[in-house]
Amino acid sequence: MSANRQPLPPxxxxxxLVIGVGNGYRRDDGVGVKAARRLRxxxxxxxxxxxxxxxxxxxxxxxxxxxxxxxxxxRAGSQxxxxxxxxxxxxxxxxxxxxxxxxxFSVAEAVEMARAxxxxxxxxxxxxxxxKCFAGGTGLSPEVxxxxxxxxxxxxGEFQSGVMIRETEEAHA
Amino acid sequence: MSTRTIKVDYLARVEGEGALYVRIEDxxxxxxxLKIFEPPRFFEALLRGRDFHEAPDITARICGICPVAYLxxxxxxxxxICGTRIPKPIRDLRRLIYCGEWIESHILHMAMLHLPDFLxxxxxxxxxxxxxxxxxxxxxIKKIGNDIMALLGGREIHPINVRxxxxxxTPSKAELRKLESELKWGLDATLETARVxxxxxxxxxxxxxxxxxxxxxxxxxxxxxxxxxxxGMDVPISEYDNVLIEEHVPHSTALHSLVKGRxxxxxxPLARFALNFDRLTPIARQAAAEVGxxxxxxxxxxxxxxxxxxxxxxxxEALRLIGEYEEPDRPFVPVKPRAGTGxxxxxxxxxxxxxxxxxxxxxxxxxxxxxxxxxxxxKSIERDLFYFIAPNVDLPDDKLQWExxxxxxxxxxxxxxxxxxxxxxxxxx
Numbered sequence: 001m002s003a004n005r006q007p008l009p010p011x012x013x014x015x016x017l018v019i020g021v022g023n024g025y026r027r028d029d030g031v032g033v034k035a036a037r038r039l040r041x042x043x044x045x046x047x048x049x050x051x052x053x054x055x056x057x058x059x060x061x062x063x064x065x066x067x068x069x070x071x072x073x074x075r076a077g078s079q080x081x082x083x084x085x086x087x088x089x090x091x092x093x094x095x096x097x098x099x100x101x102x103x104x105f106s107v108a109e110a111v112e113m114a115r116a117x118x119x120x121x122x123x124x125x126x127x128x129x130x131x132k133c134f135a136g137g138t139g140l141s142p143e144v145x146x147x148x149x150x151x152x153x154x155x156x157g158e159f160q161s162g163v164m165i166r167e168t169e170e171a172h173a
Numbered sequence: 174m175s176t177r178t179i180k181v182d183y184l185a186r187v188e189g190e191g192a193l194y195v196r197i198e199d200x201x202x203x204x205x206x207l208k209i210f211e212p213p214r215f216f217e218a219l220l221r222g223r224d225f226h227e228a229p230d231i232t233a234r235i236c237g238i239c240p241v242a243y244l245x246x247x248x249x250x251x252x253x254i255c256g257t258r259i260p261k262p263i264r265d266l267r268r269l270i271y272c273g274e275w276i277e278s279h280i281l282h283m284a285m286l287h288l289p290d291f292l293x294x295x296x297x298x299x300x301x302x303x304x305x306x307x308x309x310x311x312x313x314i315k316k317i318g319n320d321i322m323a324l325l326g327g328r329e330i331h332p333i334n335v336r337x338x339x340x341x342x343t344p345s346k347a348e349l350r351k352l353e354s355e356l357k358w359g360l361d362a363t364l365e366t367a368r369v370x371x372x373x374x375x376x377x378x379x380x381x382x383x384x385x386x387x388x389x390x391x392x393x394x395x396x397x398x399x400x401x402x403x404x405g406m407d408v409p410i411s412e413y414d415n416v417l418i419e420e421h422v423p424h425s426t427a428l429h430s431l432v433k434g435r436x437x438x439x440x441x442p443l444a445r446f447a448l449n450f451d452r453l454t455p456i457a458r459q460a461a462a463e464v465g466x467x468x469x470x471x472x473x474x475x476x477x478x479x480x481x482x483x484x485x486x487x488x489x490e491a492l493r494l495i496g497e498y499e500e501p502d503r504p505f506v507p508v509k510p511r512a513g514t515g516x517x518x519x520x521x522x523x524x525x526x527x528x529x530x531x532x533x534x535x536x537x538x539x540x541x542x543x544x545x546x547x548x549x550x551x552k553s554i555e556r557d558l559f560y561f562i563a564p565n566v567d568l569p570d571d572k573l574q575w576e577x578x579x580x581x582x583x584x585x586x587x588x589x590x591x592x593x594x595x596x597x598x599x600x601x602x
Contacts, residue, residue: 052330054329054330056281056312056315056316056319057316057319057329059312060312060316105285105297109298112298113297113298113301113308116298116299116301116302116305116308117301117305117308117309118305119309
């Protein structure tokens with residue numbers, strides 16, 4: 001279940017939301033949370049929250065929102081630090097990238113559940129950063145840490161005025 | 174001689190890693206083994222040498238679904254050792270956070286893990302495409318449980334606001350009152366979900382269970398009570414080790430439990446419903462009647478209905494507790510350690526969860542024992558499968574496997590807690 005520390009007040013709909021998913025006490029699993037914290041320092045115009053990745057919480061977090069970017073660590077067998085980008089309206093999210101628990105559904109299942117229920121945000125981009133070490137402890141591996149800046153720059157691009165909406169309209173065309 | 178083997182190498186929609194092996198010889202079930210290969214986690218060993226105040230937070234990490242069971246078991250055991258008396262408002266808040274856990278755990282299992290079995294879908298996502306309203310309603314019900322956990326526990330998973338003696342911080346009346354309207358919606362929505370479940374087709378299976386659960390003089394059991402069964406057990410929780418014994422079996426990293434001198438025990442919703450029906454709240458009792466449930470219910474496939482009744486109970490109880498809440502003078506009672514052994518046994522969503530600790534005068538933990546409900550239910554699950562497969566041996570392997578997995582999910586098994594779960598193999602020539 002979510003550990004989002006800044007729950008969205010339901011009465012104030014937010015159009016742009018960034019969700020950093022992960023556990024900062026499991027080394028590279030915390031990369032999404034670290035990216036979210038850095039983004040919050042530099043982008044007052046965006047609502048940035050942190051979440052554990054539990055699917056039910058993600059569904060309620062993004063339900064009232066237009067444009068969502070989600071950042072999480074992945075374990076896909078690629079080079080540590082590699083950045084994977086998924087447009088939820090264009091492709092399904094590989095569930096083995098975002099393993100979480102068999103009982104609690106995770107990022108991939110939350111996206112697919114939202115698709116089945118017709119409750120996907122108008123635009124939902126998922127960034128997955130390949131992790132290297134998921135053991136207990138704090139601090140990111142250097143290769144993973146080095147990708148944070150790259151992801152922040154790409155997210156800035158996602159939110160450049162109009163880009164997200166235009167792309168989504170294309171996707172729906 | 175013909176041997177047929179059915180093997181599920183990895184069970185889905187259960188928490189943790191386990192498998193099922195079934196051997197059928199000449200049309201007769203010869204062996205059923207629920208194989209649990211989740212690695213042991215050694216919580217009992219790592220508790221030794223830690224301060225008694227740390228036990229609730231350490232043991233809560235055993236489970237992300239039912240952390241409250243561990244928080245409560247550990248806190249109660251330590252308070253028993255130290256002779257602590259817990260005032261009513263704190264006791265009520267503990268009961269309230271447990272209601273939150275029952276709501277979120279039970280509705281998740283009913284709607285997302287178990288219902289797809291009955292409706293013939295591989296998972297909840299596939300089911301959601303055809304039955305979006307059921308899933309949307311379940312997700313909102315689950316969120317209400319989460320909200321209770323977050324308000325009282327600081328967060329939904331692994332709450333961090335429970336301590337020996339009470340809470341670190343207690344909510345104001347106004348904060349609790351804010352939950353009321355959504356709780357009322359949840360009560361109605363659960364009744365709607367129960368009606369859906371009542372229309373399902375249930376397999377025939379009614380084993381002669383020994384149901385084991387807690388019994389409290391006045392309440393449907395959550396945190397306190399005597400340990401009772403339908404076959405004569407009636408002891409204080411401090412006698413747990415004398416009535417339920419554990420044994421190691423080679424095919425499971427979770428110890429198996431047996432009622433001493435008898436056999437398997439079943440703990441959880443069916444046990445509570447059988448032995449505590451008279452303690453259910455009025456609307457929950459009405460809901461049971463409406464969905465056609467009579468106590469005792471011996472059919473494990475109908476556990477989905479009993480869970481619905483228990484969610485109705487949890488909403489009613491939560492509303493009552495909030496209505497009667499008076500803010501305590503302080504959030505916790507200070508607890509001074511003293512040497513001794515204490516016990517905690519509470520009703521987790523899946524059944525009784527037992528804790529025993531020995532601490533010294535400085536409050537250092539010398540010994541710990543924890544038994545999760547799924548560990549106790551393992552033998553009962555194997556026996557159910559034995560009975561269930563016997564009249565169904567002629568089913569094709571894939572159909573038999575589907576039915577077996579459903580029979581296992583009747584227990585909402587949490588393998589991670591008990592390993593100290595599933596793949597299926599059916600052996601038949």
